[in-house]
Amino acid sequence: MRLSEILHLIPSPTAQLAYDPDIYSVAINSRTVQKQTLFFALKGTHLNGADYIPQALTNGADAIISETPISEITHSFPDDFPILYLANAKHLLALAASQLAGPQPTSIAAITGTNGKSSTAEFLRQLWSLQGKNAASLGTLGLITNANIPPPPSLTTPDSISLANTLALLAKNNVQHVALEASSHGLEQHRLDGVKITAAGFSNLTRDHLDYHKTIEAYRNAKTRLFADLLPHTGIAAINADMDPQTVRDLTHIAANRGIKLRSVGKRGTSLRLIHHQPTPSGQTITLALNGEELAPIDLPLPGLFQAENALLAAAMCWENDNTAYDVLKLLPSLTGVRGRCERAVELSNGATAYVDYAHTPDALEHVLASLRPHTTGRLIVVFGAGGDRDRGKRPLMGDVASKMADIAIITDDNPRSEDPTLIRAEIKAACPDAIEIADRRAAIAAGLDALQAGDILVVAGKGHEQGQTVGQTVLPFDDRQVLRELAGVA
Template sequence: MKLSSLLHHHGLTSNFAHDPEISSITADSRNVGTGCIFVALKGTKQDGRHFIPLAVAQGAAAIVQAEEAGQHYPSQQTENGHTALIITLPDPARFLARSAALLAGPQPEHIAAITGTNGKSSTADFLRQLHQLRHEKAASLGTLGLISDVSLPPLPSLTTPDAVTLANTLAALKAHGVNHVALEASSHGLQQHRLDGVAITAAAFSNLTRDHLDYHHTLEAYRHAKLHLFEKLLPEGGLAVLNSDMDGESYQALCEIATRRKLNLRTVGATGKTIRIVEAIPTPQGMDLTLQLHGRTLPSLHFPLPGRFQAENALLAAALCWDDDKEAEAIINLLPQLKGVPGRCEPVAHLPNGACAYVDYAHTPDALEHVLLSLRPHASGRLIVVFGAGGDRDKGKRPLMGQIAAHLADEVIVTDDNPRSEDPATIRAEILATAPQAKEIGDRKKAIQTALAGLKEGDVLLIAGKGHETGQIIKGETHPFDDRTITATLAKELA
């Protein structure tokens, strides 16, 4: 594609005498070659403008950078015998995402983006499963990577991949005949415009609670980043699905956006108008659900996973799945066939005395509260929790998580999560400040082993915080550590 054509797609005109052929675009100078546009983005740790000379020397056809008031920019730059055109724009990140999508090619026809503090991974995976149960080729992208019934290279372990990777992956899925995609939309990805080139047709919002304040600083800014999905990226008239039981301020803002933009609004939950949970009775293998669809009570069904929050995520997925309301009941009837998502309230060990252990990704106060409340009905004995908190992240949630654990669990063991560059003992102390009766065992494996050894008949153990992760980050190094495998192995040794 000629540079002039690419600029035309953005409503821009080209005044350059030279009109190079563009074959790729990147924000990573290491990937620059002939025919490439290098977009110099300013990140939290590095400024892409520092790499412009390197990108030009490697043969970049053009450089895109942010314009700043009062600054004069040359029309081109030469390095090592190579000359690149210089383009200044108010929003280079948006240009990157939209251009990457244009260069990558067509995307799947149905792309649902799911946002919220908790539940994104489960909802995306459940939606993929529902499509596949309907014999439709489908994929999910997010924290768990790329999961599909077609074979493609793995994605980086980010909730929302970078814009170029995302565009190329979507185009590859389309080329392989996949037309239904469920995509996690993180607040970071939304604020950094990584999804601005995605042809989203539906969007869901699970909930909003405290998280990522180290990045967004305030809950209002965090909410605003997530609302961008419904305010700007979902086209007018698109499908919006909400958990009606989320906080009132977020719910009201979403309803106002839906009304103003004429979105097709569906709500689920205890107060949902599309799918309402009338009753959820815990059972040893999950729960029995009584639901209403548009006010009509449906026959009771068995949902095979523990935790009401998992049922809520499954209903979000179901409401995203149908185009015609006539299909709704048939899709809801598929819920008993759903399988659990790795590291999401996942049962990983059963002891001979009837005690059991679960692993969950809960790493926010709200998520920890929900999973503990969900597991309580399954514990005829005690409810024990082992957890920690990540380093280099929002410190304010640590005492909140300690308080919740102390209030909802019968026994608490505070251990290390991913301390990263912080002192692990300091992180534990901040949690223990509100859970003074908790045991402190820094070594995570020893903490799990101690908890398992103390389990009695009817006890339930929750190991929270890392879920599906297979590594523990300490002082910049990732050490192999999988809560699920370690817990299962230790339980077998005890048995």
């Protein structure tokens, strides 16, 4: 593919190229550059790709797109070497990566939201698979598929090059249905701009990532890009109608302006309304109305209202037209739980149970505690913390949730990173003064287990599927599920 052809992927003035090389790959890491590579020198939060242009040239780059104006680059270039300035090179990168990687799966659903992205994506993959379709999910839990292909980097939304290559590999392996998580970072950084999305879902929006986005409005705007810019007007759009009213209004407005038919789910949903949910020993029984018509109760083998909401959002993204909606809903009893999401890790001989959940925001913690409360005949105990180098404002909010909703709260460390963990715990405890403070996470989990009496439930929140504890720059092996099972003697 010629450089001029790549430049024509965006509506910009045609560059005058003295040399128009063939381009076979794109790169954002100068170490991966080779001959016939177009190097994108992007501006990051901590690094500037322009500083790595000399290494890209040494490794054989045939052209460079820079987000830094050429006049600010001090390095000299060979005569006629094509180096171009583009303020938003990330958008072109995503389009170029997609073109070079090759065809993508025919059905690609993207799910955004503060909480529930992983579960919704995995439930959607399961629903497709239950219909006999080759499917995959991609996000925080990695790549889940029966196809034998290498996983992309461990990010909620991989960089646009890795994402394009993974989607092309899935298509080559006859996986034509993919559900992927769309993080606010990924959307704002244009990583999904080259993805041919056919369906979009929005689970909820609560406080998170304000260390990056600064305001809730900017955070919301980043996420609504999925509906405003990336989903074609003919695509499937589904939202949880029970999330904050402002996000619902914004999405409704976007859909109306673009002529998108919006499917809404939840207690306020019009497409799929949750009329009633009743906890059961194995999950819950839910009663739904499909487009206003009440259906027979459905046994959903997943505990918690938030899991029902995620399953309904997945279902609404799954059916292609309303005539097949009921066939999809009949598959809900066959869903299985998602790793690290309200996952029952241990059941003791006295009937007490311990769950692991990824909840690391105030809203997520509130949801998992509220959802498990009906399943206990005794006390609700929670072990939790908050991450370092992240939004500090949510720490007292999480402490307040634990103080109000748990009978016993144990504050511990959860990925302190470069911060002093003592100060993190203090910021949480300011809103949860009666909590027990145990710095060592294993010891905190042990204390939670020791406190369990008949009918009690323990929730270990924050890590979910994660298998490490980040202290400084070091990731120490740590798996909440494994620790629980070891301490309970069932590992």
